[in-house]
Amino acid sequence: MKRIVSGLGALALGVWALTPGAGGLVDGAGFWQWRREAVLLSGLVGLLAMSAAILLATRPRWLERPLGGLDKAYALHKWLGITAGVALGLHWFAENGARWLVQLGWVMRRARGGPHGPDSALIDFAKESGEWAFYVMLALLVVALVQRIPYRYFRWVHKALAVVFLFGTFHALMLAPDAWYAGAAGWLVIAAATVGGVGALWSLTGRIGRARTLHGRVAAVTVHGGGLVDLRLELPAPGLIAKAGQFAFLQFDAREGPHPFTIASADDPCRPRFVIKPLGDYTATLGRSLAAGRMAKVEGPYGCFDFDAAGERELWIAGGIGITPFLARLDALIAQGGSRRPVDFWYCTRNAGDAAFPDGLEARCAKAGVRLHRVVAELDGLLDAARLAREAGTLRGGQVWFCGPAGFARSLRRQLEGLGLPRQAFHSERFAMR
Numbered sequence: 001m002k003r004i005v006s007g008l009g010a011l012a013l014g015v016w017a018l019t020p021g022a023g024g025l026v027d028g029a030g031f032w033q034w035r036r037e038a039v040l041l042s043g044l045v046g047l048l049a050m051s052a053a054i055l056l057a058t059r060p061r062w063l064e065r066p067l068g069g070l071d072k073a074y075a076l077h078k079w080l081g082i083t084a085g086v087a088l089g090l091h092w093f094a095e096n097g098a099r100w101l102v103q104l105g106w107v108m109r110r111a112r113g114g115p116h117g118p119d120s121a122l123i124d125f126a127k128e129s130g131e132w133a134f135y136v137m138l139a140l141l142v143v144a145l146v147q148r149i150p151y152r153y154f155r156w157v158h159k160a161l162a163v164v165f166l167f168g169t170f171h172a173l174m175l176a177p178d179a180w181y182a183g184a185a186g187w188l189v190i191a192a193a194t195v196g197g198v199g200a201l202w203s204l205t206g207r208i209g210r211a212r213t214l215h216g217r218v219a220a221v222t223v224h225g226g227g228l229v230d231l232r233l234e235l236p237a238p239g240l241i242a243k244a245g246q247f248a249f250l251q252f253d254a255r256e257g258p259h260p261f262t263i264a265s266a267d268d269p270c271r272p273r274f275v276i277k278p279l280g281d282y283t284a285t286l287g288r289s290l291a292a293g294r295m296a297k298v299e300g301p302y303g304c305f306d307f308d309a310a311g312e313r314e315l316w317i318a319g320g321i322g323i324t325p326f327l328a329r330l331d332a333l334i335a336q337g338g339s340r341r342p343v344d345f346w347y348c349t350r351n352a353g354d355a356a357f358p359d360g361l362e363a364r365c366a367k368a369g370v371r372l373h374r375v376v377a378e379l380d381g382l383l384d385a386a387r388l389a390r391e392a393g394t395l396r397g398g399q400v401w402f403c404g405p406a407g408f409a410r411s412l413r414r415q416l417e418g419l420g421l422p423r424q425a426f427h428s429e430r431f432a433m434r
Helices: 002-017 020-026 031-057 061-067 070-103 120-145 151-175 178-182 184-204 283-289 320-335 361-368 385-392 406-418
Strands: 213-223 229-234 247-251 259-262 273-276 295-302 313-319 343-349 371-376 398-403 426-429
Touching: 002 020, 002 031, 002 070, 002 184, 020 031, 031 070, 031 151, 031 184, 061 070, 070 120, 120 151, 151 184, 178 184, 229 283, 259 273, 259 320, 273 320, 313 320, 313 385, 320 343, 320 361, 320 398, 343 361, 343 385, 361 371, 385 406, 398 406, 406 426
Parallel strands: 313 343, 313 398, 343 371, 398 426
Antiparallel strands: 213 229, 213 295, 229 273, 247 259, 247 295
């Protein structure tokens, strides 16, 4: 993730360094030329970051595997948005801060150029629209980063950011120096504007995920202890063709929009199962609001948490509701007659009450050829790498599949790497998508 963000910055810097203005800085350039190039470079970085973030927001299938899954792509999307905000903040400061320095008497006022010519009105509009787009974008980014704001508002904020990007793109295309369009910088601006512009329009016209969306209905709803909602949907053939461990976006209310949930079954693509924990305002209402017959939209599948990695053995770790992808994998293993390699499964819960779900887990694990280990934090403490290694017998040749809280994942990963587990052998899926 850091490499990709850094790579975009390096690309912008490298292309900018080839422009005539950047080359002129080595010949004793004055303050105003340095300031102009700072404005251009920061604007280019902001444009690239925003364009890449919008591309990822369209959920392109061809980028899922290289990025490690849509959950990782959305984490990258978030950091690209932050990068764009910082870069465009510097862009604004470089543009406007010079005026303050002149007012303080620290810098001599520059000589003003003449009229722009026939494009004067367009250029003035590009300047004004770019500045107002920055103010709106900054406010929207702050809203998007505040986790307490409900998802339905967060979703509309993202729609608004697509509009802001279109105005920002117009600003960039009109105000990039003419000399840029004779070289790589101009082509990069055009490419970023095209990719981001198409992505923004794709979002605004509601086309994201449309080709992967099925319309169905709720077949059955069961509410378990702790408010867990066990949901079966009924979909038209061929159904939701997914690998065990993948997830889908479910929508029951157009105002709320789609939410991601892990698919908890692999037995019937026309009747997929989802188990939903009430972790937020919206999910807390599902146990009361859903009933058999309710219409549902399903978009997917997504994700690369699919147990598709070569290894001599597998080590599964589920934290609480993180058990859902493993339930689907158990179904798949039972259907093929059991696992063909050793699998150890640690199911971690806070207390014995949480561990009561799901029913018959021991029997399902036995049929799948999976050795189950229960870890109840109130009784056993937290699971650590030492216990994993001891109960598994060895970590050699192992592939670790983890689904649970992010802090738990980071801690366990560090411990396992300390015991010699290769970094690429630890596979995890993020709960959060914002």
